[in-house]
Amino acid sequence: MGGLNxxxxxxxxxxDRFAKAAESGADLICIDLEDAVAPGDKxxxxxxAIGSLDTLDPEGVAIRINGLKTxxxxxxxxxxxxxxxxxxxxxxPMVESAAEPEIASAVLGAGAPGxxxxxxxxxxxxxxxxxxxxxxxxxMMFGGxxxxxxxGTDLAWEPLLAARGAFVMxxxxxRIPAIDVPFIALDDDIGLxxxxxxxxxxxxxxxxxxxxxxxxxxxxxxxPTEEELAEARAALDAYAAAGGKVIRHNGxxxxxxxxxxxxxxxxxxxxxxxxxxxA
Numbered sequence: 293m294g295g296l297n298x299x300x301x302x303x304x305x306x307x308d309r310f311a312k313a314a315e316s317g318a319d320l321i322c323i324d325l326e327d328a329v330a331p332g333d334k335x336x337x338x339x340x341a342i343g344s345l346d347t348l349d350p351e352g353v354a355i356r357i358n359g360l361k362t363x364x365x366x367x368x369x370x371x372x373x374x375x376x377x378x379x380x381x382x383x384x385p386m387v388e389s390a391a392e393p394e395i396a397s398a399v400l401g402a403g404a405p406g407x408x409x410x411x412x413x414x415x416x417x418x419x420x421x422x423x424x425x426x427x428x429x430x431x432m433m434f435g436g437x438x439x440x441x442x443x444g445t446d447l448a449w450e451p452l453l454a455a456r457g458a459f460v461m462x463x464x465x466x467r468i469p470a471i472d473v474p475f476i477a478l479d480d481d482i483g484l485x486x487x488x489x490x491x492x493x494x495x496x497x498x499x500x501x502x503x504x505x506x507x508x509x510x511x512x513x514x515x516p517t518e519e520e521l522a523e524a525r526a527a528l529d530a531y532a533a534a535g536g537k538v539i540r541h542n543g544x545x546x547x548x549x550x551x552x553x554x555x556x557x558x559x560x561x562x563x564x565x566x567x568x569x570x571a
Contacts, residue, residue, distance in 0.1 A: 296320050297514035299354065299471060300501045303328035304337030310344045314352060316504040317511065322354040325368055326385050334364045338371055345377040354408070356383035360392050369399050381430060383408045386438070388415045390422035397428035406430025408471070411459055412438035420462030429468060433500065434459045436473035447476060449490060460495040469497035478503050488513040527551070 300318035302309050304325040313321040323341040325334065341355050357368035365384075372382060384396055387409035396407055407428045411417050412435030424432055436452050445451035456472070463470035472491040475484045488499050488510050499510045516524075523542075530541045531551050538547045 295497065295515075296469070297498045298501060298507050298510040299498055300504060300507055301328070301356070301474065304341045304355075305329045305333045307340040307344065310340075310348060313504065314348050316507050318501065318504075318507045319498075319511075320352055320354055320380065321348075322356050322381075322383055322500070323379075324356045325364070326356050326358045331364075334358065335367075338368055342371055342375045342377075345375065345379060350377050351380050353379045354381035354383055354405075355379045356385060356410075359386045360384060360395060361386070369396060372405075373400050378403065378405045381406045381408050383410060383433065385410045385435065386412050386416070387423055388413055389419050390426040393423060393426040393429050397426070400428075404428060408433055410435040411462075413442055414439075417455055417458055417462075420459060421465055424462045424466035424468055429466070431469040431471055431498075432459070432463050433471040434473050434496075437476075447473070449487060456491075456494060456496075464495060470495060472496040472499040474500040474502040475506065476502065478505075481509065485509050485513060 296319040298318045299320045299322050300313050300316055301322045301324050302313040304323050305328065310321070310323065323344065325337050325341060329337045345353060355368075355372065357372070358365035360366065360369065372378065382396065382400070382405045384392060384407060387393065393407045393409050397404055407426075408431045409416075409423050409426075409429060410433045411420055411423070416423070417439075420432070423429065434456060436447050436455075439455055440447040440452060443451065443455075460470050472487075475487050477483055484506055491499055492514055498514060501507050501510055527541055527544075527546055528551065530539060531546050534546075538545065540546070544550070
C-alpha cells in the first residue's frame with residue numbers, strides 16, 4: 293500500500309539532520325525552508341535541501357519552500373525548476389488562492405513534483421475548494437499554527453474543529469489527501485495519540501510530525517491495522533460474490549459508498565499521484 297501517513301519536518305538549516313530524519317520511519321521527510329530557517333540562512337538552506345536529493349531517495353523527500361509572495365519563495369521555486377533531481381512533493385505555505393499553485397505548476401514545468409498547498413488563513417480556507425482542484429495539487433495541509441494565531445485561539449483541537457472540518461471537505465471534494473498540522477506538545481504522548489485518532493476519524497489521511505519520536509505513534513494510528521485490512525478484503529469478496537448488490541455482511545450493510553472506502557483502504561496510490569498526472 294502506497295499511502296503516506298506520516299511526514300517529518302526537518303529544518304533546512306540543519307543538513308546534519310537530513311539523513312537521520314530519513315531513517316526515522318516517517319513515510320516522507322519535509323525539508324523546511326520557511327519557518328525553520330532564519331532570513332540570513334535561506335540561500336544556504338536552499339542549496340543544502342536541493343543537494344540532499346542526490347544523496348537521499350528523492351521519493352522520500354519533500355521540500356517546503358517559502359511563500360510565493362516573498363523573494364525567497366520565488367528563488368526557491370526557480371532553483372527547484374532548474375534542479376536535476378526533484379523531490380517527491382513541494383509544500384507551498386500561506387496559499388490563499390488557486391492562482392498560487394497554478395503559478396508554481398507552470399514555473400516548475402514538465403515533470404514537476406506534486407504540490408501541497410498549506411491552508412493557514414481564513415482567506416485561504418474560504419478559497420479551499422479552488423486551491424484543492426488546481427492543476428498539480430497532490431494534497432493539502434492544514435496549517436493550524438498561523439490559523440489559530442489569526443483567530444486568536446490556542447493551537448488546540450476544539451478551537452480549530454470547524455476549520456479542520458471545512459478543510460477536509462475541500463480536500464475530499466478534489467479527491468486529494470488531507471494532512472493535519474503537527475502536535476506541538478512534544479512530551480505529551482497520550483495527547484498526541486488522541487489527536488491523531490481524532491484527525492483520522494475526521495478524514496485526514498496523514499499527520500505531520502516535528503520530532504522523530506512522534507512518527508511511530510502517527511504511523512500506528514493512521515495506518516490500517518491487519519484486522520481492518522482483512523475486514524476490507526472479506527467485504528469486497530462478499531460484495532463481488534453478490535454481484536455488486538447491497539448485502540448484509542458481518543452485521544453491516546454493504547453498499548457502494550462503503551465499498552469505495554474499503555477499496556481506497558486497500559489500493560491507495562499515495563500522495564503525489566494527482567500532481568504527477570497534471571504535470
